[in-house]
Amino acid sequence: MRVEYINPFVEAAFNVLKEVLVNSDVRRGELYLKSASTPVLGVAAIVGLAGDVEGRVLFDMNRDTALAVASVMNGEQLATLDDLAKATITELANMITAQAVTKLHDLGFQFDLTPPAIFTGDNMEVSDQDVEALIVPMETPQGKIEINVAIRERA
Amino acid sequence: MNTTTELTRNEDVQNAKKERLDKIDYKMVTFSLAGKDYGIDIMRVKEIAKAGKFTYVPNAAPFVRGVYNLRGDIISIIDMRILFHLPAERKVENALEDLIILRVEERIFGVVVDSIDKVVGVASEAIQPPHPIFTDINVKYISGVVENASRLYIILDVERIFAQKQEEKKEIVHEAESSTPIQAPPPQESGEDDRGDVNIGFIRETLFTFRRFSVSPINKGWFERRYQEWKKLKKDGDLQLKDFEDADEYLSGFYSPYTGAFWSSEYAAAVTGAMPNEAAKNYNVWNPGCGKGFETYSIACALRKKYPESRIKIWANDSDLLNISNAPNMTFEIDDVPEDFREFLVKGKSGYSFSQVIRDMVMFEYHDVLNANPMPDVDLVVCRDLLSFLAPTEQSRVLGDIGEKLKENGFLMVGGNEEIPVSEEWEQLRADPVVLFRKKA
Incomplete structure (x- = not known):
């Protein structure tokens, strides 16, 4: 993945999480690369990217984390991962990706977003052949959120 | 007179030797592996057993046969023959294997061998240091060699073999997979x-x-x-x-000239000199393992001068995030740049950097060559001192990828001390000190 794309995503993830989780202790783990198939922790929000590039950003977390994050964002304790909780996680994905894309736009890269979608379930796996993904692990008091960015230049 | 004293002395020596041999103070359990005799210090052996139906452990190293329940204790079973790359006779599925149960540093292991022989007692003084030609087993795992009843036993140092650190274990695994x-x-x-x-x-x-x-x-x-x-x-x-x-x-002497620095004008000229004077309208370059980017910028400048008309695009990648993250915005002192490249420099606030013309040619990517390489077909691959630092299987895979990505008559540049084995696909070009290969049409 192009070096210039990395920082905008890392910064956006950090800023947005810090903001929505109300100044809690958000930390970034070590970045690394992963190839092809990615097991999903239980809840995955996905945003597609198009424009100069093609790719997608996947926000991966387990159910407990998703529920805890959604609870904080809504300011009330949610009991189940219902429509409201799912919509909240989707919105989180949208916020982070949009902020990253805005930063990239300032650097001169043109990206478009697709509306986010959310997947929940057990033993899910995402496979996209021929793309390696950058993993940005974010540690929050609510649990771990893995941001999985796979972007390829349009040949 | 002389001869008699010599004889008696000889006799004395022989007697002394005999005495020494008679003093048995070292016992070992002997067994055979691929037709040769081996021994293990009896103090390390807990017991011997016959067992089969080991429980397979997924993802374990090839020499781990599985685990076994030895009267309530779960022990791992190691196949000594696979560990040392010796031919193992195939037994019928689930047949009983000869096992030596070892105790090393409070841990208990089962070791599969071809067949267990007996307990042999020798004098510890009679044990001689290992000699490399005796055996197929790496000398560092042998504590000595001893003869008994005209059979030669190789004594294995089980502490060394099994009490090793994780790192060393990996090394053995690597060895075992290296065929x-x-x-x-x-x-x-x-x-x-x-x-x-x-x-x-x-x-x-x-x-x-x-x-x-x-x-x-x-x-x-x-x-x-x-x-x-x-x-x-x-x-x-x-x-x-x-x-x-x-x-x-x-x-120290392995690395190519100008590793981590800009290429000198002469070196760059040697590279471009070997290439044809005309190039396609779109000229693509792949530079895996570009590190901090010095190499990539050198290629960019040299090619810009050589092919002013072409639209040149360089895909430069490295799996070291720290190194590559500064590459797109690299700044430096003007003295570090060879004179030939200075026309492409612009002065900024924090020093000199390359002009937009050069920067637009290069795309730095955080990317591991072992993953899918998605760039289009290329005319030139510059891959210096990268292949040598991949495991052998990975080397052939990456070289295969390079061959696939490279257009016919495209060039591959490898490190100053590397070469591609001669084959149907590659021909070497004389371009000292640069090592260049051409993909045959």
């Missing part, structure tokens, strides 16, 4: 020389452990030349590499 096409040298081809000179094998192993440098046909020529040099350098001293510093010293 892939590009890893031609070890046993068969050069077996003769290596057997006589066992140090070369150690150096090969330790270079991989410390610096992930793997000896293969790509760098075998250099490795063997360096070994002769190394022997002279160290005289009779210790040839082996004990730490990172030793490994770095051994590899």
Whole structure:
């Protein structure tokens, strides 16, 4: 993945999480690369990217984390991962990706977003052949959120 | 008179020797592996057993046969023959195997051998240090050799074999997996020389452990030349590499000229000089392992001058995030840049950097060559000192990828001490000091 794309995503993830989780202790783990198939922790929000590039950003977390994050964002304790909780996680994905894309736009890269979608379930796996993904692990008091960015230049 | 004293002295010596042999103070359990006799110190052996139906453990190293329930204790079962790359006779599924149960550092292991023989007692003084030509097993795992009843037993140092650190274990795993096409040298081809000179094998192993440098046909020529040099350098001293510093010293001469710096004008001219004067409208370059980006910018400048008309695009990648993250915005002192490239510089706030013309040509990517390589077909691949630092299987895979991505008559540049084995696909070009290959049409 192009070096210039990395920082905008890392910064956006950090800023947005810090903001929505109300100044809690958000930390970034070590970045690394992963190839092809990615097991999903239980809840995955996905945003597609198009424009100069093609790719997608996947926000991966387990159910407990998703529920805890959604609870904080809504300011009330949610009991189940219902429509409201799912919509909240989707919105989180949208916020982070949009902020990253805005930063990239300032650097001169043109990206478009697709509306986010959310997947929940057990033993899910995402496979996209021929793309390696950058993993940005974010540690929050609510649990771990893995941001999985796979972007390829349009040949 | 003289002769009688000599005779008696001889007799004395013989008697003394006999006495020494009679004093049995070392007992070992003996067994056979691939037709040879081996022994293990009886103090390390908990018991011997016959067992089968080991429970398979997924993802374990190839020499781990599985785990076994020994009267309530779960122990791991190691196949000694696979560990040492000896031919193992195939037994019928679930047949009973001869097992030696060992106790090493509070841990209990089961070791599968061909057949257990008996307990043999010898005098510990009669045990001689190992000699490399006795055995197929790496000398560092042997504590000695002893003769008894006209049979020669090789005594294995089980502490060494099983109490090793995780790192060393990986090394063995690597050895066990290394029977892939590009890893031609070890046993068969050069077996003769290596057997006589066992140090070369150690150096090969330790270079991989410390610096992930793997000896293969790509760098075998250099490795063997360096070994002769190394022997002279160290005289009779210790040839082996004990730490990172030793490994770095051994590899010191390996790296290509201008690693981590801009290419000199002469070097760049040698590269472009070997290439045709005309190029396609779109000229693509792949530069895996570009590090901090000095190499990539050198290529960019040299090609810009050589092919002013072409639209040149360079895909530069490295799996070291720290190194590559500064590459797109690199700044430097003007004196570091060879004169030929200075026309492409612009002065900024924090020093000189390359002009937009050059920067637009280059795309730096955080990318691991072992993953899918998605760039379009390329005219030139510059891949210096990268292949040598991949495991042998990975080397053949990446070389295959390069061959696939490269257009016909495209060029491949490898490190100053590397070469691509001659084949149907590659032909070498004379371009000293640059090592260039052309993909045959």
